[in-house]
Amino acid sequence: KLKDNCYACAPDYTGSVLYGNLNDLPEKVKCFIQDKAKQCQPEYIHICDGTEKERDLLLYLLQKDGTIKPLNKYENCWLARTDPDDVARVESKTFICTTNKTDTIPNTKDDVVSTLGNWMSPSDMDCLLESRFPGCMKGRTMFVIPFSMGPIGSKFSKIGIQLTDSAYVVVSMRIMSRIGTSVLESLGNDDFIKCLHSVGKPVTSVQKADRWPCNPKQTVIAHYPERHEICSFGSGYGGNSLLGKKCMALRIGSILARKERWFAEHMLIMGIENPAGVKKYFAAAFPSACGKTNLAMMEPSLPGYKVTCVGDDIAWMRFDENGQLRAINPEAGFFGVAPGTSKKTNPNAMKTIEKNTIFTNVASTDDGGFYWQGLDKTNQDNIQITSWMGIKNWQHGSGTDPAHPNSRFCAPANQCPNIDENWESSEGVSIEAIIFGGRRPEGLPLVFESFDWTHGVFLGASLKSETTAAAEYKGKLVVHDPFAMRPFFGYNFGHYLKHWLSFQANRKLNCPKIFHVNWFRKGPEGFLWPGFGENIRVLDWIFRRVQGEDCHVMSPVGYIPRPGSLNMAGLKQEVDMNALFELPVQFWRAEVDELEHYFNSQVGSDLPDKIKQELNQLKQRIYNM
Numbered sequence: 001k002l003k004d005n006c007y008a009c010a011p012d013y014t015g016s017v018l019y020g021n022l023n024d025l026p027e028k029v030k031c032f033i034q035d036k037a038k039q040c041q042p043e044y045i046h047i048c049d050g051t052e053k054e055r056d057l058l059l060y061l062l063q064k065d066g067t068i069k070p071l072n073k074y075e076n077c078w079l080a081r082t083d084p085d086d087v088a089r090v091e092s093k094t095f096i097c098t099t100n101k102t103d104t105i106p107n108t109k110d111d112v113v114s115t116l117g118n119w120m121s122p123s124d125m126d127c128l129l130e131s132r133f134p135g136c137m138k139g140r141t142m143f144v145i146p147f148s149m150g151p152i153g154s155k156f157s158k159i160g161i162q163l164t165d166s167a168y169v170v171v172s173m174r175i176m177s178r179i180g181t182s183v184l185e186s187l188g189n190d191d192f193i194k195c196l197h198s199v200g201k202p203v204t205s206v207q208k209a210d211r212w213p214c215n216p217k218q219t220v221i222a223h224y225p226e227r228h229e230i231c232s233f234g235s236g237y238g239g240n241s242l243l244g245k246k247c248m249a250l251r252i253g254s255i256l257a258r259k260e261r262w263f264a265e266h267m268l269i270m271g272i273e274n275p276a277g278v279k280k281y282f283a284a285a286f287p288s289a290c291g292k293t294n295l296a297m298m299e300p301s302l303p304g305y306k307v308t309c310v311g312d313d314i315a316w317m318r319f320d321e322n323g324q325l326r327a328i329n330p331e332a333g334f335f336g337v338a339p340g341t342s343k344k345t346n347p348n349a350m351k352t353i354e355k356n357t358i359f360t361n362v363a364s365t366d367d368g369g370f371y372w373q374g375l376d377k378t379n380q381d382n383i384q385i386t387s388w389m390g391i392k393n394w395q396h397g398s399g400t401d402p403a404h405p406n407s408r409f410c411a412p413a414n415q416c417p418n419i420d421e422n423w424e425s426s427e428g429v430s431i432e433a434i435i436f437g438g439r440r441p442e443g444l445p446l447v448f449e450s451f452d453w454t455h456g457v458f459l460g461a462s463l464k465s466e467t468t469a470a471a472e473y474k475g476k477l478v479v480h481d482p483f484a485m486r487p488f489f490g491y492n493f494g495h496y497l498k499h500w501l502s503f504q505a506n507r508k509l510n511c512p513k514i515f516h517v518n519w520f521r522k523g524p525e526g527f528l529w530p531g532f533g534e535n536i537r538v539l540d541w542i543f544r545r546v547q548g549e550d551c552h553v554m555s556p557v558g559y560i561p562r563p564g565s566l567n568m569a570g571l572k573q574e575v576d577m578n579a580l581f582e583l584p585v586q587f588w589r590a591e592v593d594e595l596e597h598y599f600n601s602q603v604g605s606d607l608p609d610k611i612k613q614e615l616n617q618l619k620q621r622i623y624n625m
């Protein structure tokens, strides 16, 4: 069974190809389709060409089904409301399936439950999926989406073929990646990442099609790195269903990256031009819903600065022949958090989503607009709001959220007013600083710099943040999220650390400086730092450090700004700098002890010695405070 992963290309599959022609496809693609169609039994097959005509057809069908409705206040904007049980990534149901467990999960004591990924053997997963996929597309259309992560033809780029029974996924993938005929032409007869997705709800004669078909109880998202294959069942939510994004560009991507000596990271990429006209690019890793999209699109409050956006979620980076780190954004769109987005916080995002955008789980207004918590209140009195749950006449102060906290917009990147001129460069842009950050209500200063690359890797490894609505968690709990990659590691985190550390040894490489930021420290009255456009003040300090300016002083955790060296000119609100940079001894003693426990219990014998040394040095500095 599944010997060479192909049920032989002489199928008893009887469904008909509605759109496109199987015989026009590369042999390997055709084989993959036949194989999976035989298993999933769709009624029809649709081979996506990526044209606007096709998009309009699918939007029309989705509207007819009731899956989406138009937001008539804007041009070509749509609202989808999911099943309330299908609103976020499901980390507990996401697996990496390798023959050896230690390829996926760090080697720890037997009784430790890993928080660094879920492993299952490929044969056990095969068994499990045998109870999911056979017949799962009955009564539905199987769409074939050829997609490229990265500009078509760039040496950075990777091609996948996603089969899905969701038209919502097709119209979203068309925004988030490059899809269609040109991808197939570029692929030729090469191999590709095989991606299979089903909402897991066949249409039977007794049961009518749902508005948002899904199967939360049976949901599973499986990655087979050894077969270059991804299978996702039961969820239509973006992070689980747009397989080019988290599944391919991060989980499978990180595995390819290690093998080929590059990086696939959960990072935004931004350009910063200072008033003297000098421009640099930075990459920054923050966990989901911790400010990547906002930072990449920020409108700087300091005069003379310009910020441009290359990408807001994923960076593929590699050192070039001159030892310079270069990065591309493998995506073509933004899948951004809606709540909190406003003209005040993120005007560039507001302009990006005015047209050709698909909204999911936001509230709507009776004049055909969108609405969510944190949007500027306009003419509130006479406009009725319908909540994401469909509650009409939603009222402020009703105790419920108008939009789901993880509601999203899905918009083409080229509509973003501050999109960088090189955002589609096939060479990538030069990265001169790497920034880590998370939501840390306590103890972590606004910004600090690592002493060197190895210490910077330690900072990435030590990253923690409050949980958010981007995954299935309830409540706000500070948890470990190393490199903001915890949900996205495709392989053993200990091996990942060794991979990062291995670049320090090579003197020919120009390893960028590494920083840590925290916009989310709290005082008695909430956030201590105004954030958003004011974050430029921190980026300016980082910029000057990269240029070699002597504006830093030593602290136990790293270099921090010399007092007075952060540009605070024109800041309208009062900011308590002492509180933002204070290093409470009790907090930090508890922090290093907890880090030690975490590394020992979760990374175990796979923890590189260099990280142990960094931890011990930090411990010494803290206990000498």
Ligand code: GDP
Binding pocket: 286, 287, 288, 289, 290, 291, 292, 293, 294, 295, 312, 336, 337, 339, 340, 341, 345, 519, 520, 527, 530, 531, 532, 535
């Ligand atoms: P991403 O998921 O990492 O891309 O995060 P987003 O940029 O979408 O932001 C997630 C949430 O954090 C939104 O509700 C934002 O309004 C909020 N946020 C982003 N940047 C800041 C900031 O600098 N300060 C504060 N207080 N909130 C922020």
Ligand code: PGA
Binding pocket: 089, 239, 287, 288, 289, 290, 292, 293, 312, 313, 335, 336, 337, 470
């Ligand atoms: P985010 O992307 O990082 O912008 O939240 C989606 C996710 O990580 O689930």
Ligand code: MN
Binding pocket: 266, 287, 288, 313
């Ligand atoms: Mn993300």
Ligand code: MN
Binding pocket: 289, 292, 293, 294, 312, 313, 335, 336, 337
């Ligand atoms: Mn984002």
